[in-house]
Amino acid sequence: VAVADDDVILPCSLLNFTKSAGLVVKWSRSNLKDTTGKDKVVHFYRDARDSNVDQDESYRGRTSLFKELKNGNVSLKLSRVKLSDEGNYMCYVLVQEPNSLVHETVIQLIVVAVSNPVISINGTKGSGVVLKCEAKSWYPKPEMNWLDSERQVLPAGSAETGRDTEGLYIVRRHVTVNKKVTNTFTCRVQLQNDITPSLRRLKATVSHRVTDYSFALLAKMVGFELLCRRLCMKDLRTKLQASDICMVVTTVKALLFQLCLFYL
Numbered sequence: 001v002a003v004a005d006d007d008v009i010l011p012c013s014l015l016n017f018t019k020s021a022g023l024v025v026k027w028s029r030s031n032l033k034d035t036t037g038k039d040k041v042v043h044f045y046r047d048a049r050d051s052n053v054d055q056d057e058s059y060r061g062r063t064s065l066f067k068e069l070k071n072g073n074v075s076l077k078l079s080r081v082k083l084s085d086e087g088n089y090m091c092y093v094l095v096q097e098p099n100s101l102v103h104e105t106v107i108q109l110i111v112v113a114v115s116n117p118v119i120s121i122n123g124t125k126g127s128g129v130v131l132k133c134e135a136k137s138w139y140p141k142p143e144m145n146w147l148d149s150e151r152q153v154l155p156a157g158s159a160e161t162g163r164d165t166e167g168l169y170i171v172r173r174h175v176t177v178n179k180k181v182t183n184t185f186t187c188r189v190q191l192q193n194d195i196t197p198s199l200r201r202l203k204a205t206v207s208h209r210v211t212d213y214s215f216a217l218l219a220k221m222v223g224f225e226l227l228c229r230r231l232c233m234k235d236l237r238t239k240l241q242a243s244d245i246c247m248v249v250t251t252v253k254a255l256l257f258q259l260c261l262f263y264l
């Protein structure tokens with residue numbers, strides 16, 4: 001398993017190997033064909049040097065063999081891994097002396113992409129705060145959950161999933177939180193359960209604490225909103241005056257919300 005933009009080692013070695021003379025090593029992609037139907041060349045080594053004339057263009061400058069050929073280590077280092085690198089790799093080794101030993105190994109490379117999620121304030125709902133968690137540049141598709149301070153999963157809205165121009169996943173999920181003892185809430189993003197256990201361990205979390213003062217401001221905002229509704233429904237003097245009062249209250253509510261965001 002490799003993370004996009006990192007380096008990865010594709011292992012391949014020969015047992016009881018002591019000489020590098022006459023060694024031929026070819027790394028190729030068994031699920032990537034050229035125009036003739038042959039596996040595309042990822043890296044080629046012969047006559048004690050690299051010979052990458054026929055190397056696939058997408059691997060230029062990103063491959064190198066280990067410098068332990070005399071010990072039988074012909075592992076391939078692939079740098080700056082891309083999502084398109086995912087697939088099956090064939091390691092083919094031919095030793096011309098003394099017995100023309102042939103060795104073949106198939107390595108499956110799985111590429112993932114992860115990033116840190118970001119929490120932001122997305123408004124209010126009733127007496128609660130609406131938090132939004134957004135995670136960009138994930139692959140494959142991750143799952144996102146909101147947790148309270150006791151690491152219990154919170155009921156939240158459905159996750160919104162999209163993809164960017166590079167095919168990476170963008171996931172957003174909202175939750176409405178109310179005042180608690182700690183007021184600390186965590187967004188956890190991890191790869192889904194239908195993949196291998198090693199991939200499920202890849203996850204990212206971020207926590208956010210909503211202050212008591214912010215909840216107090218939110219309560220005042222709700223009060224102003226209720227007042228506005230009452231005034232707008234009652235014709236105290238004239239419709240124009242009632243409209244003016246509503247406008248003032250709405251403006252104060254907006255200012256309180258901006259102040260609340262500052263303290264959040």
